[in-house]
Amino acid sequence: MSDLTKEYVAKMFHDLTTQIQLQNNQLATQISDLRDELKNFKGHVVNNIRNLEEQNEGLKLETQALKERLQNTERKAKKYNLIIYNLPGTNPCSLVVKLFRDNLNVNCQEEDFRDVYRFNSTNENKKPGPILVEFVSNILKTKILSEAKKLKNTGIYISLDYTPEDYQRKKVLLAYQKTVRSKGKTASIKGQSLVIEGITYTLDELTSNEESVAVADLDERTGSKQLDDTVFKVDSKKRIQESQQQAEEYQPRKQKYLRSTSTSKKSK
Secondary structure, three states: OOHHHHHHHHHHHHHHHHHHHHHHHHHHHHHHHHHHHHHHHHHHHHHHHHHHHHHHHHHHHHHHHHHHHHHHHHHHHOOOEEEEEOOOOOOHHHHHHHHHHHOOOOOOOHHHEEEEEEOOOOOOOOOOOOEEEEEOOHHHHHHHHHHHHHHOOOOOEEEEOOOHHHHHHHHHHHHHHHHHHHOOOOEEEEOOEEEEOOEEEEHHHHOOOOOEEEEEEEOOOOOOEEEEEEEEEOOHHHHHHHHHHHHHHHHHHHHHHHHHHHHHHHHO
16 A cells, blocks of 8 residues: 555555544533433423422411411301201291200290201101201200200200211211210210310320220329220221211201292292
């Protein structure tokens, strides 16, 4: 091979190597830029996710606050109400006045009520639907409620007008109370809690175990809350579902009655 040819080949090799090196440098720069862009994009996405999570938590708190405010408003609206169960008859207002006078020894008249109406019965046994009584005075309502124990063994009973949420909790607490008492333990409902053998349990504590509830025992040495080894089965999920269904049925029956009453008054 001549010297001229060798020189030409060497130059071609040098030019090709230089071009490849230049392309490699450009490619490395592009890769570095892409990495920086990807890193910035990842940081942007992470920040957006964090902001969305914070907004979601804020909305949850706001929703919970609105829900509690609505429940408090509904509780205030029901403050003057009582519900009477298993009272047969066709004229609810007259029936209520007679019941209060004859059975509870409480003198009252129809003017003491803002409204009295009966819900439609949903029982297969065709028991009379409950009667809602809205009192003018909370004092009279409280007196009636305090005398309701006189209706024991009559099949008729009186209760507060609970919100759907409170009604559900009450039903579940009653179920637990019945089960506790069947085990020979003392149990009573106080507000939104169940007092077992002198120890107060919230509904959350009672339902913390989905399959069972432990009977409370009192540690005389420390006075603290403990759980006995005896565990009795309570299908808490079923209790809650049944209570929730009954609570949800309550409001539609009332609204249906109010709409029919309003239509009747307008037609007159």
